[in-house]
Amino acid sequence: AQSVTQPDIHITVSEGASLELRCNYSYGATPYLFWYVQSPGQGLQLLLKYFSGDTLVQGIKGFEAEFKRSQSSFNLRKPSVHWSDAAEYFCAVESYGQNFVFGPGTRLSVLP
């Protein structure tokens, strides 16, 4: 069955530290891949997306993600986290003919 997993439910990092949030998918073909961020009580904001081409994708707020076909992964990274990055992060996947599916989310806490 098609699925999206985010192995880390909750991650805590110190401000200024680097960040990597993991996302793995299980689909028959290469899907379209997305990362969204959700601040408490807020909507979903698109950080970045991958459709094709360069496997390293740059997004807003200094985030980037790398698509690795061999690992079926699309991990989100940021070199230096800011306190305002504390939020819930959702990986999402869309495959042709399938619905847009969200992962369970990873909650990011940032220590001062």
Next chain:
Amino acid sequence: EPEVTQTPSHQVTQMGQEVILRCVPISNHLYFYWYRQILGQKVEFLVSFYNNEISEKSEIFDDQFSVERPDGSNFTLKIRSTKLEDSAMYFCASSQGGGNTIYFGEGSWLTVV
């Protein structure tokens, strides 16, 4: 940048009442969606809508739910008789289809008491 707008941002309703959540998708988009997120849980697909009909729905989208595009601009989600477990954030989304980005609204908080 064009955006998906949703109203109301928050609604409190009594159990058993009907609720209509409204959405204005991005104007040149063809595919419309509703998702929901129960507090603290993942975002779940409810229904997709294309060419004036439901193209797919999840098992959550039972007979209590319906969607409509009444006037070519609005896209509504109706819950006929709300239950406590319908309390959630409901997100509307739209896209041009074909793998293009799905844009989400800010969500409508529904609290059923």
